[in-house]
Amino acid sequence: MGVRVSNQRTLAWWLVDRILHLLDAEERDAVRGDLAESCDSAAQALRSVLILVMHRQSMLWRHPRPWLVLFLFFMPLGVLLSFTSRSHAGLSAIYLWLVVNNANLSLLRSAGFWYMLLQILPALLLPSLHLGCVAWMAGVLLAGIARRTLWISGALLCLMLLCANALSLPQLQQVLAFDNNAAVHANAFYRNVFPILFQCLCILLPAFLGMRQGQQPAKVSSPLRTLLWASIVICAFSLLAGISTFWWLRIWALPPLALAGFACAGPAGYFLAQSRLLHRRQKA
Amino acid sequence: MLGEFEYLLLTAAASLGDEAYGASIRRQIESVTGRHCSIGALYITLDRMESKGLVKTWMGDPTPQRGGRAKRMVRVTPRGARAASSFYSAVRGVTRNVAWEFE
Numbered sequence: 001m002g003v004r005v006s007n008q009r010t011l012a013w014w015l016v017d018r019i020l021h022l023l024d025a026e027e028r029d030a031v032r033g034d035l036a037e038s039c040d041s042a043a044q045a046l047r048s049v050l051i052l053v054m055h056r057q058s059m060l061w062r063h064p065r066p067w068l069v070l071f072l073f074f075m076p077l078g079v080l081l082s083f084t085s086r087s088h089a090g091l092s093a094i095y096l097w098l099v100v101n102n103a104n105l106s107l108l109r110s111a112g113f114w115y116m117l118l119q120i121l122p123a124l125l126l127p128s129l130h131l132g133c134v135a136w137m138a139g140v141l142l143a144g145i146a147r148r149t150l151w152i153s154g155a156l157l158c159l160m161l162l163c164a165n166a167l168s169l170p171q172l173q174q175v176l177a178f179d180n181n182a183a184v185h186a187n188a189f190y191r192n193v194f195p196i197l198f199q200c201l202c203i204l205l206p207a208f209l210g211m212r213q214g215q216q217p218a219k220v221s222s223p224l225r226t227l228l229w230a231s232i233v234i235c236a237f238s239l240l241a242g243i244s245t246f247w248w249l250r251i252w253a254l255p256p257l258a259l260a261g262f263a264c265a266g267p268a269g270y271f272l273a274q275s276r277l278l279h280r281r282q283k284a
Numbered sequence: 285m286l287g288e289f290e291y292l293l294l295t296a297a298a299s300l301g302d303e304a305y306g307a308s309i310r311r312q313i314e315s316v317t318g319r320h321c322s323i324g325a326l327y328i329t330l331d332r333m334e335s336k337g338l339v340k341t342w343m344g345d346p347t348p349q350r351g352g353r354a355k356r357m358v359r360v361t362p363r364g365a366r367a368a369s370s371f372y373s374a375v376r377g378v379t380r381n382v383a384w385e386f387e
Binding site: 032034049 | 353
């Protein structure tokens, strides 16, 4: 942990260390040193560090920048991602239900079943991959533009995603009750639990990984930042087109015009640039 | 006018001189008052006092006793010394002719 010797590495000390990461590097170092010199218990240290971090964060949130970033960028994107993930989760739930409810040995031996599975897998996996890429890019950009308020902004983003999901539930239930797949959505798991699992896997996890990636010392260069922004704007437009009712907007979400493919350009460009940077450093 | 904790902090920093930093000030306050002093409260008060110009803080050199970690050093400014002196005079003045009795 770095604050105390190994026999005192309790969960509370681990938490203290994690929370200390919300402070600036210099202050974190000083506080760690002060804790190392003190005889504080883990609970006392945790309380002290929490007070300090909460105060520091409250100072940061007094400025307009974190609020602007949150309200103008992450809230709209979060809501868009949440609704899109629910829509994809609904589609995936139907196929999952079909496979799980009908799976038996004779079906698994049938060539037709595997052919159908190969046909539908790309249609199910690609939108999820695109969603994951957009969430990952959002995490990287959040780490870049709101570095000091990152984890609070991230927590607010998660909260907002879950709230948007919960708020859309009653409305969605009414719609689903009358559709052709009512049998699937009558099951509480496919209706309520699966969309949340889907959201955690396709949005929250990639966003968290993106935040961690964006926090690493290697800074995002200007061309790469431009690529990430361009990619995320195009993808956001594509997501918006996907849930729109206007045909002239909706066509941009349909193949062959589908812009969602741009989602992969951001992470691909990022990792390419990072590997080139690493290669140059190794050569130097 | 200073607060009680601010006065304690200024006095501890002044008495420690060049050895005044987060942990040492904390130890001094705890040994004198017999009360626990949290690092959070200490750093927040230091920030406030620095913004008022009562103390100056900077990052010192890392020392082996702290696992090679830097210290946040503290020095009382002339303005801080004046504020502490004024607080002390006020306490002395208001306490004159008062005898505290304990049962």
